[in-house]
Amino acid sequence: MMHNPHRPHRARIVERIQESSTVFTLRLEFIDPELRNSYHFAPGQFNMVYLYGVGEVAISIVSDPKSPRLLDHAIRTVGRVTHGISQLKANDIIGLRGPYGRGWPMVEAEGRDVLVITGGLGCAPVVSVINYINQRREQFGKLTILQGVKLPKDLIWRDRFEQWIKTPNTEVFLAADKGDPTWPWHVGRVVELFDQMQLSDNTIVMMCGPEGMMQACVHELLLRDIKERSIYLSMERNMQCALSQCGHCQYGADFVCRDGPVFSFDQIKPLFGRKGF
């Protein structure tokens, strides 16, 4: 039989890190040494992670592309498969195939100011961007990070945010819909933070999160003369095959697994925010 792209490869859990009550990171490595050596990926791309006898889920890779032998996957426990995967421990074997999709425009972003926007619990895909920039700080201009959560406890990687706040040429804006005594930052919606920011002409924006939040942010950005082609969004749809075959992730004519998950706003503008697509 010719190459079977549906079939996963064996991967070992090198480490399991609990990030919050519902989010954990799996550090994985392929067992096949040839694959381990040939595999490479770009920030924003994803893998299909398979739990024996239960099924596959699409998970974005959050570690740095320059060390592709160890692949970090930040996973939120939401459904049957992720709940099962959360029970695994170091040295357990799972299935892994990828990488899939188009990632973040890191080459276009070189030399520009970068605004990273994320909301809710969906911050894993853009964490790869922040880490990537921090590893190559001199290649990029100012880094602004905008994160909104519902409740203070929803902010995972709080220690990392506190570290990023202290990083030179980096600004961090955080908002929680409801505050509490542990929350020193803005209380309210994430869009309310736009007035506190200074956006230069050469800003490139990368965002992910709930579509309602992304819609509101796109609106604010366009008001501030950010070009449609400088706004990138990571879209999420039902993914089953990751091979642009099964049809579930179609977004208009695009297959999110192949043509996304990262799109520039002008690519998806006609259907963006349209219920049912």
Added chain:
Amino acid sequence: MTQPLSPQFLPRDQLQRLLDGLHQAGHKTYGPQLCDGAIVYAPLNTVEELPQGVEDHHAPGSYRLKENGSQRWFDWVSTPQGIKPLLFKPREILWRATRDATGAIHFKNPENSTEKVAIIGARACDLAALALQDRHFLSIEQTPDPFYAERRRHLFIIAINCTRAADTCFCVSCGDGPKCEHGFDIAMTEIEHGFIIVSGSLQGKQFIKPLALNSADPAQLDEAAQREANATQQQRAVPSQNMRETLFNALDHPQWDDIASRCLSCGNCTAVCPSCFCYSEQAAPQLDGNSTEQLREWDSCFTQGHSYMHGITLRNDTRLRYRQWLTHKFASWHDQQGRSGCTGCGRCISWCPAGIDIIEELTILSDNRGVADDA
């Protein structure tokens, strides 16, 4: 490509020899047969199994067979399923995983058992739909699907030119029929005493040659042309071959609500559609506890699960599902493949239990009077 032989005449009593030739070359041959009040493709050994003198009559939500007393075997127009299930299986195993005594997991391909398959009876609309499925599953932008690719390589097609049109047919307006122009190994037109036969591939030529046929005479060719002309008389037509702008400008058309009040969201239309390609995957652990299979099964955009992701169903009502189906088939398909995803077979009209007629719906949706354009 090879030049087709000039049209030859295959006498009715010689069709069995063609079937025998296919069998001898190791092809499992599928042909039309009567089964439970329908004409369906099933393994065919002898011409006696063909549906002689049977016509199919179609209308929205209706399919009936009628005997017409003729000796012809191909007086029917469309089977409930076209070629699709022979290549894109309704259910198949993608891979297996086993767990050995130490608990280690191993992934394996399913056993390879591709057989040579021939189909006799495919119509022009089915060939056009096959080309759409080929483009989807064998696209060069992605890794070709190995299961589809293997079967496709082993498929031999004997196409039959339609000599009638059902009331639900509209292949002419789609530019996909009724005459089979390409995409076959052999094409035939049935006339009273036999068939006009042409080859469309080298392999097709090789199966015709040993039959030592004579060229068709002018009277036979004339009879065939007249019968083929009958099939061009169709009651229905798509408003336009490219409805991309029309439909994306009509996303808020009130007609979607009207359709939703009739549509049962059963998915019959997608199940009989020869170009629909959606499938779902599921893990099927075996009872021995040590192995599991990954299956794919035909899915439909009319199911609740199709647009489900972490607790949200994007298309949570029938209006949005029908709109997804129609805008994919007739609008975004143009971006994906440079043409519409419909070849005019009319199956979705016949097999809709609510009798929804997409031609009627497309016509109403094309009329934008009174609809705000907020695209």
